[in-house]
Amino acid sequence: MITLASDFGTPYPAAMKGVILQRTDARLVDVAHDFPRQDVRAAAFWLREVLPYYPPATHLVVVDPGVGTDRDALVVRAGEHVLVGPDNGVLRPVAPRLASDGALEAYVVDETEIGSVVPASTGWTPETTDGPASNTFHGRDVFAPTAADVHETGLEDLDSLESLSPVDVEATVDCELPAATVDGDRATGEVLVVDDFGNAITNVPGSFLEGREQVDVGGETVPVGDTFAAVSVGERLVTVGSHSYVELDVNQGRGDEAFGLEVGDGVVLEGT
Amino acid sequence: MITLASDFGTPYPAAMKGVILQRTDARLVDVAHDFPRQDVRAAAFWLREVLPYYPPATHLVVVDPGVGTDRDALVVRAGEHVLVGPDNGVLRPVAPRLASDGALEAYVVDETEIGSVVPASTGWTPETTDGPASNTFHGRDVFAPTAADVHETGLEDLDSLESLSPVDVEATVDCELPAATVDGDRATGEVLVVDDFGNAITNVPGSFLEGREQVDVGGETVPVGDTFAAVSVGERLVTVGSHSYVELDVNQGRGDEAFGLEVGDGVVLEGT
Amino acid sequence: MITLASDFGTPYPAAMKGVILQRTDARLVDVAHDFPRQDVRAAAFWLREVLPYYPPATHLVVVDPGVGTDRDALVVRAGEHVLVGPDNGVLRPVAPRLASDGALEAYVVDETEIGSVVPASTGWTPETTDGPASNTFHGRDVFAPTAADVHETGLEDLDSLESLSPVDVEATVDCELPAATVDGDRATGEVLVVDDFGNAITNVPGSFLEGREQVDVGGETVPVGDTFAAVSVGERLVTVGSHSYVELDVNQGRGDEAFGLEVGDGVVLEGT
The missing domain is CATH 3.40.50.10790 (S-adenosyl-l-methionine hydroxide adenosyltransferase, N-terminal)
Structure with missing residues (x-):
C-alpha cells in the first residue's frame, strides 16, 4: 500500500x-x-x-x-x-x-x-x-x-x-511543532492548523480542559463542551478534538472566524 | 467494496x-x-x-x-x-x-x-x-x-x-425529501440542491415538462430544452436533469445565479 | 486500469x-x-x-x-x-x-x-x-x-x-493547441493554462530560455531560474515547467496574479 x-x-x-x-x-x-x-x-x-x-x-x-x-x-x-x-x-x-x-x-x-x-x-x-x-x-x-x-x-x-x-x-531536518506552556490554570499556545470545518486546532493538550466547564479565551468566557452539540447552533465552544488537542470551534460554524484566529496566532486559555 | x-x-x-x-x-x-x-x-x-x-x-x-x-x-x-x-x-x-x-x-x-x-x-x-x-x-x-x-x-x-x-x-430517523405539488399547468416545489455546475435542481418531476416548449419561472418565460446546447451559451433554460427532476440551468453558466435561487428557495413553474 | x-x-x-x-x-x-x-x-x-x-x-x-x-x-x-x-x-x-x-x-x-x-x-x-x-x-x-x-x-x-x-x-474533431512563435530573441505565445499553484503556463518552448539569465516580460525584466527557489519568496521568475514549457511563476506565490495574466492572454518574451 x-x-x-x-x-x-x-x-x-x-x-x-x-x-x-x-x-x-x-x-x-x-x-x-x-x-x-x-x-x-x-x-x-x-x-x-x-x-x-x-x-x-x-x-x-x-x-x-x-x-x-x-x-x-x-x-x-x-x-x-x-x-x-x-x-x-x-x-x-x-x-x-x-x-x-x-x-x-x-x-x-x-x-x-x-x-x-x-x-x-x-x-x-x-x-x-x-x-x-x-x-x-x-x-x-x-x-x-x-x-x-x-x-x-x-x-x-x-x-x-x-x-x-x-x-x-x-x-536530517526536523520540523518541530511548537509546544504549549501549561502553568496551572493558564495555557499559552498557538493555532497549529485550521481544518476544513473551520475548527482552530491549537497545541494546548486536551488534558488542560479536564474538570473545567468554561475557560477564558481572549477575555471572554467560553463554555467547554464534550461535543459540538453541547452548545446551540452557531455558538462558540472549546473542546478536545479527535487529535487530543484543544480546539476553538463553533457548532455548525467556523471557529477560526468566530474567534478571529489564523494559523500561527497565539492563544491564551485561562481557567476560571 | x-x-x-x-x-x-x-x-x-x-x-x-x-x-x-x-x-x-x-x-x-x-x-x-x-x-x-x-x-x-x-x-x-x-x-x-x-x-x-x-x-x-x-x-x-x-x-x-x-x-x-x-x-x-x-x-x-x-x-x-x-x-x-x-x-x-x-x-x-x-x-x-x-x-x-x-x-x-x-x-x-x-x-x-x-x-x-x-x-x-x-x-x-x-x-x-x-x-x-x-x-x-x-x-x-x-x-x-x-x-x-x-x-x-x-x-x-x-x-x-x-x-x-x-x-x-x-x-430510526427518516429524512423525507419534500415533494412538489403539480396541479395541471402549475408546479410548486423548491430547490433541493445546487450542483457543482450551478444547476438548481428542484423537486418538480421531469414529467411536468413533457410536451412543453417553455414555462414561466418567476414571471419570466424560459425555454424548455432537452440539452444544455438547446440554448445559446450563457442563456437560461429549464430541463430534466440526469436524476429525472426539473433543473434551472444556464448553458455553460450557473443556473443558481441566473435565476437568483438558493437551496430551499420555493419555485413555481407555470405552463404557458 | x-x-x-x-x-x-x-x-x-x-x-x-x-x-x-x-x-x-x-x-x-x-x-x-x-x-x-x-x-x-x-x-x-x-x-x-x-x-x-x-x-x-x-x-x-x-x-x-x-x-x-x-x-x-x-x-x-x-x-x-x-x-x-x-x-x-x-x-x-x-x-x-x-x-x-x-x-x-x-x-x-x-x-x-x-x-x-x-x-x-x-x-x-x-x-x-x-x-x-x-x-x-x-x-x-x-x-x-x-x-x-x-x-x-x-x-x-x-x-x-x-x-x-x-x-x-x-x-474526428481535433483540438489544436496554439503554437508560439519564436524568432531569435523574441517569443510570442499565450497562456495555455494556470495551474493550482497559480503558475501561468505558456506555449513557449522551454528551449527559448536556454542560456538566458533574464527576459523582458511586458516591459519588465524578470530573472530566469532553474528552480522556484532561485529567487526570494514572493519574487517573480520565468522558468521551464515540468511539461517543458515556459512558466511565469512566483516563488511560493501566484504567477498569474503577479504578472496579471489569465488563460488565453498573449505573452511576449524578449531576450535581453
Whole structure:
C-alpha cells in the first residue's frame, strides 16, 4: 500500500500515480492533495495525526518549497512503515508514532539511479530534460518512482536499492511543532492548523480542559463542551478534538472566524 | 467494496480509510467528501441519486451534526447493499432504491464492541481517550471500523457481529425529501440542491415538462430544452436533469445565479 | 486500469464509477474532476501532459459542453492505450504521445447498444427515460459503460464490440493547441493554462530560455531560474515547467496574479 500526500491540487498527483503504477500494482490511497501550499509545518501536523491509523505502508509526501535546490530526497523507515519525501522536516514528526521501538533508519535518494519515469512503450520522451529529473516536479520524477521502488523492494531489503544511501536520521531536518506552556490554570499556545470545518486546532493538550466547564479565551468566557452539540447552533465552544488537542470551534460554524484566529496566532486559555 | 461519503473535506477521510484498511482489503470508492456541511437533506438527496448505480456494496456515510450526542450509529441492510452511518435520516431516502423487495433491516452499533482503531504494531496510543471513541470524530472511531467489520462479515451474517443489535427500521430517523405539488399547468416545489455546475435542481418531476416548449419561472418565460446546447451559451433554460427532476440551468453558466435561487428557495413553474 | 478525468466536481464522477464497477473490477484512478468547466482546450492540455506517464490503460474523459447534441461519442485506440470521450477534440492532442508508431484507430459509439446502467438486482429504474441515455449525463450513461466494456474486451478485440463502429480518425474533431512563435530573441505565445499553484503556463518552448539569465516580460525584466527557489519568496521568475514549457511563476506565490495574466492572454518574451 502506498499513501500519497501533497499540496499539489490537481492534476499533478495523477502524474505521480502514473509513474508509480508503471513500477508496482500497489494499492494507492490519497491522504490529501490540498495541504496548505508549501506549509511544511501544517503537513507535518496532519501526517502525524492521520498516518498512525494506517496498517504498514509506504507513505509518499510531497510538500516541497525547496524543489530543485540541493535539499535531499529522503526515505525514512519507521517500524513497519516507510516515509518518502523531501528532507525539510515534513517526514519527522509522524515517524515516532509509526515506530514502536523508536528505531528510525534514513536513506538519501540518488536521483541518477531512479531510471526513466516515461514508459518506453509509447516511444515518447519529454522535449527538454537536462538531467534525470525536472527541476520543478520531483514528486513525479524522484519521489513517486522511489516510493514505488521502496514498496516493491520491501522493508527488509532497502539496503539493496542502488538509489538509496544510508544517512544518520539525526542529520536530517526536523520540523518541530511548537509546544504549549501549561502553568496551572493558564495555557499559552498557538493555532497549529485550521481544518476544513473551520475548527482552530491549537497545541494546548486536551488534558488542560479536564474538570473545567468554561475557560477564558481572549477575555471572554467560553463554555467547554464534550461535543459540538453541547452548545446551540452557531455558538462558540472549546473542546478536545479527535487529535487530543484543544480546539476553538463553533457548532455548525467556523471557529477560526468566530474567534478571529489564523494559523500561527497565539492563544491564551485561562481557567476560571 | 466500500464506498465513502462525508462532509469532511480533507484529510479526515484518510483517517477513516486507514482504520478500514487495518480490518479489510476491500476496494474503497469515494462518493464525495464535500457534501454541504452538516446538511443531512442534501447528502440524502445525492446518495439517493448516486448509490443505486453501484453493484452490491457497503456504503459508509458520515454527515453527522449530532456527533457525540446520544444519536445512534446505524447499520441498515437494503437488499444486497448495506448502509452505515448516523441515525439522523441520511441513510433512509436511498434505501428503497437499493432493495428490490422493500425489505430493510436495521441494527444499532454498540461502540464498546468495536475494538481499537489504532494498530497495535506501532506501540502508539492517542494521549486522551475517555472511552471507546472520541466525541468529535465518530467517522474514524465508530463508522469506519463498523463498515469494515460489516464488509468482512458479509450480508448473511450481520447478526453474528457482537457490535450490532437489531432495531426496528421504523424506529430510526427518516429524512423525507419534500415533494412538489403539480396541479395541471402549475408546479410548486423548491430547490433541493445546487450542483457543482450551478444547476438548481428542484423537486418538480421531469414529467411536468413533457410536451412543453417553455414555462414561466418567476414571471419570466424560459425555454424548455432537452440539452444544455438547446440554448445559446450563457442563456437560461429549464430541463430534466440526469436524476429525472426539473433543473434551472444556464448553458455553460450557473443556473443558481441566473435565476437568483438558493437551496430551499420555493419555485413555481407555470405552463404557458 | 481505467483513469477518469472530467469537469464534474462531485458527486457525479461517483455515479460513473458505480456504472463501471458493475461491469468490471478494473483499477480506477482519478486524473482530475475539477478541470476548468467545459474548457476542452485546458483538458486536452492536461491530458497530454499527464497520461503519457501511465502504463497501458483505458482513459475515460468527459469534458463535454455538447452533451445531448449530435456530437459523437468516441473510442480512440492509441498504441496500448484507449481513450473514451466526446468527439470534441479533447482526446486528440494526447493521442500521438501514447502511440509509438503514430497509428490511431477510432470508433463511434452506438448508444443503443450499451445496455442498462442500472443494476437489475435492486429492482429500481429511473422514472423518466426517453431512450438509452439521459440528455445531460452521458458520462454516466454512455462514456462510463463504454470505458468498462472496452477495458473488459481488450485492445485486440475492440472490433467485436457491438457498440463500436470504425471511423476515420481524420474525420474526428481535433483540438489544436496554439503554437508560439519564436524568432531569435523574441517569443510570442499565450497562456495555455494556470495551474493550482497559480503558475501561468505558456506555449513557449522551454528551449527559448536556454542560456538566458533574464527576459523582458511586458516591459519588465524578470530573472530566469532553474528552480522556484532561485529567487526570494514572493519574487517573480520565468522558468521551464515540468511539461517543458515556459512558466511565469512566483516563488511560493501566484504567477498569474503577479504578472496579471489569465488563460488565453498573449505573452511576449524578449531576450535581453
